[in-house]
Amino acid sequence: GQNIDQPTEMTATEGAIVQINCTYQTSGFNGLFWYQQHAGEAPTFLSYNVLDGLEEKGRFSSFLSRSKGYSYLLLKELQMKDSASYLCAVKDSNYQLIWGAGTKLIIKP
């Protein structure tokens, strides 16, 4: 079966750096997405990786290793507003999006 694994919850301190990992096992691969979801709100797009390596976008970066079935989202200079769930999703060979359950990130002052 297809599977996405992410830690359930992480805690970090305001101003620090946090890395959220995602491992996947899917039937084929057509890209990996990271979405941010604040409590009670809809997911919003953060990043897309289809080739190996690091994609940087401001305070957020996303890394992909296709051979290892692994990605991470790196958040720098954490702010209180970064408290949210972070969802990893992989597009399989049929272009279906397989979603992880999300990592709830708690930021402490």
Place this chain on the structure above:
Amino acid sequence: DAMVIQNPRYQVTQFGKPVTLSCSQTLNHNVMYWYQQKSSQAPKLLFHYYDKDFNNEADTPDNFQSRRPNTSFCFLDIRSPGLGDAAMYLCATSGDRAGANVLTFGAGSRLTVL
């Protein structure tokens, strides 16, 4: 601004009383999706439309139906809601299914079943 709009944002219904949730989009996207999301869980795809082509997920209960009368609008009908159907229902659109096409979500409709 181009966007995806869902109505109502909050819906309370009684057990077994039909509910219709609506979604409209000004992005002119071909693909429209309906997801069900329960607390701390991954979004679960119920069905999607690729233009007028309807695609039902194998494990979507018959209790859930959908209509897409035109490009801009899509509806989710829950014929006889049960307590287990209480959830956030998310509508999303994308230009296409392939590759880097990003899903744009509406704000969601939270359904409570009494």
